[in-house]
Every structure is written in C-alpha cells, then in structure tokens.
Amino acid sequence: MGDQEVKLLGLWASPFSKRAEIALKMKGISYEFVAQDLSNKSPELLKYNPVHKKVPVLLHNGKPICESVVIIEYIDETWKSGPSILPEDPYARSLARFWAKFIDDKCLPAIWKVRKSEEGEREKAIEEATEHLVTLETELKGKKFFGGDEIGLVDITANFIALWLVVVQELVGIKLVTREKFPRLCEWIDDYLNNSVIKETLPTQEELVNRFRAK
Amino acid sequence: MGDQEVKLLGLWASPFSKRAEIALKMKGISYEFVAQDLSNKSPELLKYNPVHKKVPVLLHNGKPICESVVIIEYIDETWKSGPSILPEDPYARSLARFWAKFIDDKCLPAIWKVRKSEEGEREKAIEEATEHLVTLETELKGKKFFGGDEIGLVDITANFIALWLVVVQELVGIKLVTREKFPRLCEWIDDYLNNSVIKETLPTQEELVNRFRAK
Known part of the structure; x- marks a missing residue:
C-alpha cells in the first residue's frame, strides 16, 4: 500500500x-x-x-x-497494519462506540460550556461536567485504558479530556479533575499522555494555553 | 442461533x-x-x-x-442472516456512518425545534430544518434509497423524516416537505413506507398524531 x-x-x-x-x-x-x-x-x-x-x-x-x-x-x-483500534468482538465494539458517543455528545459540550459560561452559569456547567466525568471515572475502574490494556477508540476520542480539559481548567481558573476526586481518570491521563504515539502527536499544554489565550 | x-x-x-x-x-x-x-x-x-x-x-x-x-x-x-445493513466496503461504510450522524446531529434537532419553537422563533427553526433537508435531497439524487438500491443504515436512521416529520408538520400546521421543493425526498418517503418490513414495523401517521396531541 x-x-x-x-x-x-x-x-x-x-x-x-x-x-x-x-x-x-x-x-x-x-x-x-x-x-x-x-x-x-x-x-x-x-x-x-x-x-x-x-x-x-x-x-x-x-x-x-x-x-x-x-x-x-x-x-x-x-489498514490492518498496527494494533486494532476497535476490538474484534461485536459486543465489545458496541461498547466502544457507545462510550465514544457519550464523550462527544455529553462530556465535550459540558466541558466546553464550563469554558464559555458566564460567572452566573458557571457553577451549573461545572456540576454537569463533573457528573459526566464521574461516569467516566466509574467506567475506568479495573482497566488501564478505556480500551482495556491498550489504547482504543474511546481513549482516542477522550484525548480532549487528557489535554484540552486541563487547558480549559487553566484558562478558567478552576480545578475540575483532582487526584482526590478522580484517581482513575488522573492515572489514565498520565498513562495516555506517556504513550509514545500520543506524546509524539499531541501539542503541549503550554502551546494550547497560549493559542487559546490569544483568541 | x-x-x-x-x-x-x-x-x-x-x-x-x-x-x-x-x-x-x-x-x-x-x-x-x-x-x-x-x-x-x-x-x-x-x-x-x-x-x-x-x-x-x-x-x-x-x-x-x-x-x-x-x-x-x-x-x-x-447476525449474518438477512440483508447487510451497512455495506462491506470501508469507504461506503464511512459514508453511511457520516450520513447517519448528520441525521442525528443536525436534522433531528432542527425538526424537533420546529415543533417546540414559539411563534417568534419558528421561522428561523423552519429555515434551519429546510437547509438540512435540502442536503438530504441532494444526497438522494440518482439513488432509490440512501443505501442505494436497498434500505440501509441511513434509511433506518432517517425513519424520523419518513414519518415523524409528517406528524410534526400536522401538529404545527406547516408543510416543510412538498413534492415541488423536495421531489426526491418525497419519493424516498413513499418507497420507504411501502417496504414490507417498514410497513409492518412503523405505527400509522394517525396513531402518532393522536399520541403526540394527547401529550
């Protein structure tokens, strides 16, 4: 090819x-x-x-x-080269699609709302985002990645949470995801950002903060 | 099985x-x-x-x-019995997924907004819904179904447009989809509702209108 x-x-x-x-x-x-x-x-x-x-x-x-x-x-x-991004089993595939959709339909809009919200609405936006993040925290129990031992569809879809969420927190001056409240999600962020492909592909937090500050 | x-x-x-x-x-x-x-x-x-x-x-x-x-x-x-709902070819599959997502992310919320909108906002809601329906009209050019000769993922996802949209029109007292403006979409609705599986599965327009009127 x-x-x-x-x-x-x-x-x-x-x-x-x-x-x-x-x-x-x-x-x-x-x-x-x-x-x-x-x-x-x-x-x-x-x-x-x-x-x-x-x-x-x-x-x-x-x-x-x-x-x-x-x-x-x-x-x-x-491309059948490299690791599979979705699992082979239809049931496992359906779960991956479900969670990818959950991240896009629920988590991202909620986190984005935290950034865009005015002072008065912010508390409600934070509450909603937190609720969805708690759902992800629960989903990660007993697993290294959303995809199991390796990075899969859900992890790739969740890259927003591993990096852009941290940037939103910095821009807005809040801390949604703490190690105390979200131990699994924080470990996932560490493991995800340490993966060689991810590290090579994603920008740094600083680059993103500068970019969004400039807008 | x-x-x-x-x-x-x-x-x-x-x-x-x-x-x-x-x-x-x-x-x-x-x-x-x-x-x-x-x-x-x-x-x-x-x-x-x-x-x-x-x-x-x-x-x-x-x-x-x-x-x-x-x-x-x-x-x-x-289940490999019966017809395939998604095509075999990865590119054709990606198109089916794209259009199914378009229907869920764009068309449905817009049509729903037409129903829920107050008098003042209705015109804008109709305009938005019409724009998305024009996109679907174009996509249907030269094809019987969104899936080609047979009903596929996009057609099933679009069942809302074949039936519930008509119900919304009746409830709100407007006509978004006319044969003049949307000849292909209207033919698609006819062909779709005439399919034996669809006919057997969907309720009648009257049943739905009664149900939504009662709410």
Whole structure:
C-alpha cells in the first residue's frame, strides 16, 4: 500500500483533528498534513466537507472521509497494519462506540460550556461536567485504558479530556479533575499522555494555553 | 442461533426504538418487545442503561446495548442472516456512518425545534430544518434509497423524516416537505413506507398524531 495518497486537512490545536492523526500514527501510515485556517476556509476544505466545512477531513486517494470518529473507524477497517483500534468482538465494539458517543455528545459540550459560561452559569456547567466525568471515572475502574490494556477508540476520542480539559481548567481558573476526586481518570491521563504515539502527536499544554489565550 | 434471548426495551411511538426493531426484523430475528413507560422508568431500564436511562435498549442474552445507531451496527455485525445493513466496503461504510450522524446531529434537532419553537422563533427553526433537508435531497439524487438500491443504515436512521416529520408538520400546521421543493425526498418517503418490513414495523401517521396531541 506504499503508493497510496493519504492527506489530512486539519488544525494542530483541534482535538478532533488530533484524533485522526493518532489513528494514522498508530497504524504507521505516512500522511501529508495540510493545515487549515478556519477563519479563511480553503477551497479544498469546502470541496471535501461541503456539509460541515470543518476539520478533520481525511483524503485517501482523493476520496474524502469526514467526522473524526467516522475517520478513526475507516482507518481501522482500511489498514490492518498496527494494533486494532476497535476490538474484534461485536459486543465489545458496541461498547466502544457507545462510550465514544457519550464523550462527544455529553462530556465535550459540558466541558466546553464550563469554558464559555458566564460567572452566573458557571457553577451549573461545572456540576454537569463533573457528573459526566464521574461516569467516566466509574467506567475506568479495573482497566488501564478505556480500551482495556491498550489504547482504543474511546481513549482516542477522550484525548480532549487528557489535554484540552486541563487547558480549559487553566484558562478558567478552576480545578475540575483532582487526584482526590478522580484517581482513575488522573492515572489514565498520565498513562495516555506517556504513550509514545500520543506524546509524539499531541501539542503541549503550554502551546494550547497560549493559542487559546490569544483568541 | 435459535436458543438466543433477544429483548428490546422500547416505546412504540419512539423513532429511535423503531430503528432497532426495523434492524431486527430485516435480519429476521425473533425478539420480545418490552414496552417502557418513560414517566415511570422501570428497574430494568435503569439497570441496563444507567448512563442515559433511555430507550431503546437491546438485551442479547442478558447483555445490554444502548444508543439506536450503535444497536443497528451491533445487529448487523452479530447476525449474518438477512440483508447487510451497512455495506462491506470501508469507504461506503464511512459514508453511511457520516450520513447517519448528520441525521442525528443536525436534522433531528432542527425538526424537533420546529415543533417546540414559539411563534417568534419558528421561522428561523423552519429555515434551519429546510437547509438540512435540502442536503438530504441532494444526497438522494440518482439513488432509490440512501443505501442505494436497498434500505440501509441511513434509511433506518432517517425513519424520523419518513414519518415523524409528517406528524410534526400536522401538529404545527406547516408543510416543510412538498413534492415541488423536495421531489426526491418525497419519493424516498413513499418507497420507504411501502417496504414490507417498514410497513409492518412503523405505527400509522394517525396513531402518532393522536399520541403526540394527547401529550
């Protein structure tokens, strides 16, 4: 598969874009990263993701795949090199899809709301985010990663929690996730960020804080 | 697989619940339907879907699967009897997942907003819903079903548009989808509702209107 063209239209500071990059790197796929400017969308982005006009877009031999979780499943089904990102067993796969969806539908909007909320609404936003994080804390009991012994779909989807959440905490000046309240989630963050592929792919906390402060 | 226990915790008037039933019927799987009362949630529902406490929940030999699209994929991967619900090719699968997600993330909330909106906000809600329906109209060009010649994941996910949307139109007293503006979508609705499995599974428009009027 050496003559295949793999391009990723992405953004270095986007957790969604980074999901696609992590999946490609886990599989050992070479790809060209084409940085996008969302304040001035490229003809390529508008052509290949006309519905949402958002990153990431994976281009595989010219064919576009959009939506980060859809991209991860595509990568896992297309390249059999490297570790499996979703488990083989249909029941285990359904659980992985369930939790990935939970993170996207519940955790991310709640955490984002903490950042965007005005003083008066912040307490409610924190309460909601905490409730979802407690659910994840429970899910991690007895496991190293959400995927079990190895990083899988849910861990990649949760990269927002491993890094961007910490950035949100710093920007807003609060501490949602403490070792006291969330011992498993904190261990997971450590293990996740220490993984060689993740370390190589994600930006540093400082880079992200600077980027979001500048906006 | 005759000695397997398949139960569905569901609601006859829920488009999400009906998605799971359509997938089971397409595969020819016998199942026990356990009707739920969401105003007085059963211990079974709370036990098997503690995160969302919502229908549908598929119980396969006692193991719960939640979230309707996750359930459809599980059914397709578990039972090889009957037609495939997702295509074999990874790229075609990614497109099916993309459109199913588009329907859930964009179309459904927009159509629901039309129903819930107050007089003043209704016009904006209609505009948003129309925009998404135009996207679906375009996607249907040159195809009988979203899945091609046969009903697939996207068609099942779109059952809301084939039936519940019509009900919303009647309740609100508007007409979003006309044959003039949406010729392909209207043909799709006809073909979809005429399919024997769909006809056998979905309630009638009248039953739904009565149900929603009573609420």
